[in-house]
Amino acid sequence: MPLVQVDLPRALFDQKAVEIGRELQAAFVEAACVPPNDKFQIFRPRDAGEIVFDPTYDEVDRRDLMIIQILMVHHYPVDQKRALYANMVNRLVEIGIRKEDILIAVTENGFEDWYAGQLYGK
Amino acid sequence: MPLVQVDLPRALFDQKAVEIGRELQAAFVEAACVPPNDKFQIFRPRDAGEIVFDPTYDEVDRRDLMIIQILMVHHYPVDQKRALYANMVNRLVEIGIRKEDILIAVTENGFEDWYAGQLYGK
Amino acid sequence: MPLVQVDLPRALFDQKAVEIGRELQAAFVEAACVPPNDKFQIFRPRDAGEIVFDPTYDEVDRRDLMIIQILMVHHYPVDQKRALYANMVNRLVEIGIRKEDILIAVTENGFEDWYAGQLYGK
Numbered sequence: 001m002p003l004v005q006v007d008l009p010r011a012l013f014d015q016k017a018v019e020i021g022r023e024l025q026a027a028f029v030e031a032a033c034v035p036p037n038d039k040f041q042i043f044r045p046r047d048a049g050e051i052v053f054d055p056t057y058d059e060v061d062r063r064d065l066m067i068i069q070i071l072m073v074h075h076y077p078v079d080q081k082r083a084l085y086a087n088m089v090n091r092l093v094e095i096g097i098r099k100e101d102i103l104i105a106v107t108e109n110g111f112e113d114w115y116a117g118q119l120y121g122k
Numbered sequence: 123m124p125l126v127q128v129d130l131p132r133a134l135f136d137q138k139a140v141e142i143g144r145e146l147q148a149a150f151v152e153a154a155c156v157p158p159n160d161k162f163q164i165f166r167p168r169d170a171g172e173i174v175f176d177p178t179y180d181e182v183d184r185r186d187l188m189i190i191q192i193l194m195v196h197h198y199p200v201d202q203k204r205a206l207y208a209n210m211v212n213r214l215v216e217i218g219i220r221k222e223d224i225l226i227a228v229t230e231n232g233f234e235d236w237y238a239g240q241l242y243g244k
Numbered sequence: 245m246p247l248v249q250v251d252l253p254r255a256l257f258d259q260k261a262v263e264i265g266r267e268l269q270a271a272f273v274e275a276a277c278v279p280p281n282d283k284f285q286i287f288r289p290r291d292a293g294e295i296v297f298d299p300t301y302d303e304v305d306r307r308d309l310m311i312i313q314i315l316m317v318h319h320y321p322v323d324q325k326r327a328l329y330a331n332m333v334n335r336l337v338e339i340g341i342r343k344e345d346i347l348i349a350v351t352e353n354g355f356e357d358w359y360a361g362q363l364y365g366k
Contacts, residue, residue: 003189003227007286021174037176040225042129042189044172049257050288052265054281060361067247067286069315071191071227078356085359103284104359105247105315107229107351112200115207115226117182125311125349143296159298162347164251164311166294193313193349229351234322237329237348239304 001073001114002028004041008066013045016095023091024068031087032076053103060100067103074108081106123195123236124150126163130188135167138217145213146190153209154198175225182222189225196230203228245317245358246272248285252310257289260339267335268312275331276320297347304344311347318352325350 004024008017021041028034055062068088076084089099126146130139143163150156177184190210198206211221248268252261265285272278299306312332320328333343 001227003191003225007288017171035179037179039174039176039179040187040189041174042168042172043174044129044166044168044288046286046288049261050286052283052285052287054283057279057281057283058360058362062361065284067284069247071229081356089359100361102359102361103247105245105353106357107315107353108357109227109229112203113228113230115211115224116180117184117222117224118180123349125313125347139293157301159301161296161298161301162309162311163296164290164294165296166251166288166290193351231349231351234325235350235352237333237346238302239306239344239346240302 001038001040001116002032002034003071005044005069005071006041006066007044007046007051007069009051009064010045010047012064012066012097013043016097017043019095020066020092020097023095024088027084027087027091031084032080062100063098064101065103066097066101067105070104070106072106072108073111073113123160123162123238124154124156125193127166127191127193128163128188129166129168129173129191131173131186132167132169134186134188134219135165138219139165141217142188142214142219145217146210149206149209149213153206154202184222185220186223187225188219188223189227192226192228194228194230195233195236245282245284245360246276246278247315249288249313249315250285250310251288251290251295251313253295253308254289254291256308256310256341257287260341261287263339264310264336264341267339268332271328271331271335275328276324306344307342308345309347310341310345311349314348314350316350316352317355317357 025039029036053065147161175187269283273280297309
């Protein structure tokens with residue numbers, strides 16, 4: 001049950017939110033063995049001045065940043081996480097997003113930290 | 123100091139945000155011994171296309187999803203967490219929300235990870 | 245790579261978002277040795293009824309709450325975290341924000357939980 005939260009420029013949301021959501025989920029399916037319908041995403045379009053960054057950090061030429069936060073169960077080895085990021089980035093590049101304009105941050109919790117529409121054991 | 127963040131359809135926010143906030147806090151008081159006035163909530167109304175999910179995951183008939191994220195101190199045993207989710211869900215059902223339309227995700231931190239209006243030790 | 249997320253009243257955003265962002269980053273630089281250009285912030289202006297709190301909790305006179313969430317690598321000792329909060333609060337007070345109107349909550353992850361515009365090892 002990954003929960004994906006994307007803060008992104010409103011123009012990018014208007015143009016490509018459906019494709020972005022589809023490609024991020026495809027990356028989870030391919031790189032993290034998540035079932036295709038285990039898809040929970042929040043898009044938060046942001047207006048001018050709401051996403052603030054320094055374009056020069058780490059010598060990356062950032063221009064129009066989108067920020068992808070993933071909340072998921074602590075479960076995956078580091079190599080698999082890195083493969084997941086690479087898969088996401090490659091797919092986003094294919095739909096016209098610059099790899100420099102992507103920030104991904106993962107937070108982890110446990111299986112007991114989720115309720116998804118039914119009470120377990122009932 | 124639980125911090126509750128609710129991304130929900132704008133129509134639901136307009137109709138029931140006050141009741142939702144009241145019932146979520148009542149659940150914390152009843153199931154997690156949180157003081158009634160230890161209440162910190164963010165509502166983020168979402169427009170069309172901003173909450174994306176597959177209605178079929180785990181054979182739950184989702185229609186109009188609200189996503190409740192809770193940030194709280196690592197402190198509660200698993201059984202108490204489950205009782206908290208059940209309490210929340212039962213209360214939301216009582217105000218007309220389908221239990222299938224609720225997603226809850228918990229993230230935990232420590233006591234040292236909070237500042238709430240005063241510097242401790244001052 | 246701290247990621248700072250600020251949910252705040254829209255009026256405060258309109259008046260002071262640039263200063264708030266600058267001062268929060270200055271606190272990271274001064275109190276947590278973060279490079280000045282390692283700056284990633286999301287501002288989420290909130291309308292009436294979207295930030296909900298009890299003004300009396302812990303005997304703090306809250307009036308117009310802003311909520312600062314920080315996602316950063318688990319790395320800092322507790323004393324340094326507290327110094328970071330104090331630095332932030334003092335700087336925000338200097339630009340006219342009441343210290344009672346600030347909530348800070350930290351969530352931590354690991355170095356392997358970030359992608360920032362380039363795939364490491366490539």
